[in-house]
Amino acid sequence: MEITAQMVKELRERSGAGMMECKKALVANDGNVEVAMEWLRKQGLAKADKKAGRVAAEGRIVTAQNDDAAVLVEVNCETDFVAKDSNFLTYSDKVAEIALASGAVDVDALKAADYGNGSSVEDEAKTLIAKIGENIQVRRMVRVANAGITGAYIHGGRIGVVVSLKGGSEELAKGIAMHVAAMNPAYITPEHVPAEVLEKEKEIALAQMTDKDKAKPAEIQEKMISGKLRKLANEQSLTGQAYVLDTNTSVGDVLKKEGAEVVSVARLAVGEGIEKAEEDFAAEVMKQAGLA
Known part of the structure; x- marks a missing residue:
């Protein structure tokens, strides 16, 4: 069967694979786009497995919330460049929505959750690895039950906070979340130390x-x-610190003034606890050139 440019173009748009890979897939599968798509996916997943062991310390913190709860999810990649890629952004945003809607309480349950196209969140990450060429990992998630009012704040995509208050207002909840993002208190009150x-x-x-x-x-x-x-x-402690939005008063005093109490707090930052490899670029270039 003749493999036309239109067929290659269609497969490229659907798979994200290179032109030559798409043509090869179509030739190997008698021009059947659907079968070629599956063939490419299998090839891609094989490549993804090899890349899954590479350090992924960049990425995004994403959030989603409804009347019952809020979630924070850390989705990692290898470079800041990919962290801004539209495919990665779409995937991570959808993962946050799935985390909320599925009721998942830990990252293993989230990875196993249905992505909505017959594959799991983890399998979809492998497909994205094949398309982008970097390791993609859903690393952590946390779910915070809504105690009355929930506020979320994401700083630059790299730090995410969810705060649940009993009493107060949405404005206060967001302000407290901003404070936690900036100051990262270890405990809620001095009594919790x-x-x-x-x-x-x-x-x-x-x-x-x-x-x-x-x-x-x-x-x-x-x-x-x-x-x-x-x-x-x-x-x-959170309540003992000077409030970042008004350093003349403490977080505890702000809460007291509004009749509010912090019930729970969650904070995630991209790459926390991941040991990044220190690369010697000069040595790498020399190695590639056969000089070392």
């Missing part, structure tokens, strides 16, 4: 006391140490 953390800080504070401080009465020393621990607990 674990006792073992405070005990360790107390040991450090005692070790750092000067001879002059040690000469002071025990009760004075205890007040000094207690003051340092209170300051530390405030610095590490």
